[in-house]
Amino acid sequence: MEPWQQLLAGGVNRLEELASRFSLDIAKLRPVVEQFPLRINAYYLGLIQEPGDPIWLQVIPDERELEHDGYEDPLNEEGDSPVVNLTKRYPDRTLFYVTSQCPIFCRFCTRKRKVGDAGSVSAETIKAGIEQIKKDKTIRDIVISGGDPLMMQDEQLEWILSELRAIPHVEILRIGSRVPAVLPQRITPKLCGILKKYHPLYINVHFNHPREITPESTLACGMLADAGIPLGNQSVLLKGINDDPDVMKELVQKLLKIRVRPYYIYQADLTDGTGYFRTSLQKGLEIIQSLRGHTSGLAVPHYVIDAPGGGGKIPVFPQTIISMDDEKIVLRNYEGKLFEYPSSSGAAIPEQKSCANL
Numbered sequence: 318m319e320p321w322q323q324l325l326a327g328g329v330n331r332l333e334e335l336a337s338r339f340s341l342d343i344a345k346l347r348p349v350v351e352q353f354p355l356r357i358n359a360y361y362l363g364l365i366q367e368p369g370d371p372i373w374l375q376v377i378p379d380e381r382e383l384e385h386d387g388y389e390d391p392l393n394e395e396g397d398s399p400v401v402n403l404t405k406r407y408p409d410r411t412l413f414y415v416t417s418q419c420p421i422f423c424r425f426c427t428r429k430r431k432v433g434d435a436g437s438v439s440a441e442t443i444k445a446g447i448e449q450i451k452k453d454k455t456i457r458d459i460v461i462s463g464g465d466p467l468m469m470q471d472e473q474l475e476w477i478l479s480e481l482r483a484i485p486h487v488e489i490l491r492i493g494s495r496v497p498a499v500l501p502q503r504i505t506p507k508l509c510g511i512l513k514k515y516h517p518l519y520i521n522v523h524f525n526h527p528r529e530i531t532p533e534s535t536l537a538c539g540m541l542a543d544a545g546i547p548l549g550n551q552s553v554l555l556k557g558i559n560d561d562p563d564v565m566k567e568l569v570q571k572l573l574k575i576r577v578r579p580y581y582i583y584q585a586d587l588t589d590g591t592g593y594f595r596t597s598l599q600k601g602l603e604i605i606q607s608l609r610g611h612t613s614g615l616a617v618p619h620y621v622i623d624a625p626g627g628g629g630k631i632p633v634f635p636q637t638i639i640s641m642d643d644e645k646i647v648l649r650n651y652e653g654k655l656f657e658y659p660s661s662s663g664a665a666i667p668e669q670k671s672c673a674n675l
């Protein structure tokens with residue numbers, strides 16, 4: 318077994334193992350993990366400092382997961398599928414679900430209806446997905462997802478990458494993975510050697526809290542970056558975990574230091590059984606406002622709502638346009654000061670005055 322496989326085997330996969338470490342009423346959690354399994358690998362388990370902390374909350378099952386407070390498939394991914402496990406929502410790109418396995422099972426998973434269920438994917442669904450991508454010449458960008466594609470064996474992952482790379486109209490490949498953040502030991506020189514053969518390849522990782530940035534995850538991201546893979550980060554806004562401007566600022570600044578560019582912050586999806594993680598829209602906007610202008614533009618992600626029913630990701634912004642007419646636009650800067658700018662090339666240039674006069 319490789320070290321990363323030992324970390325998976327040596328983690329917590331059963332409620333009894335959880336009860337031996339923490340005082341929890343596991344009888345109440347039994348129906349929870351029957352619906353959505355428990356998995357905390359030994360590395361991620363080691364990041365927990367105390368019950369209720371931002372690491373604990375992401376992976377410890379909770380009775381509230383049984384509440385029906387959302388939709389089973391909030392983004393209508395199954396409805397937008399020409400073949401099983403391929404979701405085509407946009408004109409030129411597609412999402413491809415290739416594995417049900419993950420290095421941990423996040424309790425807020427948007428795809429908990431199928432993640433962790435080995436029956437949700439098979440060699441046949443993967444082959445059918447590849448055939449569909451071959452047929453559909455509009456697809457130039459593939460988001461390889463799951464589950465977590467980096468949980469596959471090297472050979473299996475390489476087979477999928479090589480099949481997709483051989484399709485002439487496929488321009489870029491992307492992998493969505495929590496592995497660099499939550500099981501960084503999986504990023505081996507051999508894996509990097511495989512990945513770099515299939516450029517242009519992008520990886521979007523998923524860090525939610527600055528405590529996930531450790532010497533191990535720093536090394537993993539550095540190895541991927543050294544293999545020429547541009548890294549982006551997708552965080553989910555989660556109550557009690559990262560719904561705080563100071564926490565998010567620390568996270569995005571630390572991400573840049575480990576060579577990861579913040580890409581998206583998601584408003585938590587309306588997934589059934591995840592209501593206790595949801596935050597207000599105001600909080601998300603406040604976080605973006607606390608970042609834009611106050612720190613490197615490179616560190617500021619887009620805040621997006623993935624529209625229920627399959628409308629796709631829609632960015633939401635703190636207000637910067639105060640008013641606009643044929644003459645001028647009035648803009649608000651990061652300090653809350655107002656500035657005028659002519660709204661067309663023919664419009665008069667407003668008198669230059671200090672913003673305090675506006």
Ligand SMILES: *Cc1c(COP(=O)(O)O)cnc(C)c1O
Binds near residue numbers: 406411460
């Ligand atoms: C998120 C997503 C993509 C990729 O979206 P980008 O905004 O290009 O990163 C593609 N397809 C589906 C179904 C998605 O959910």
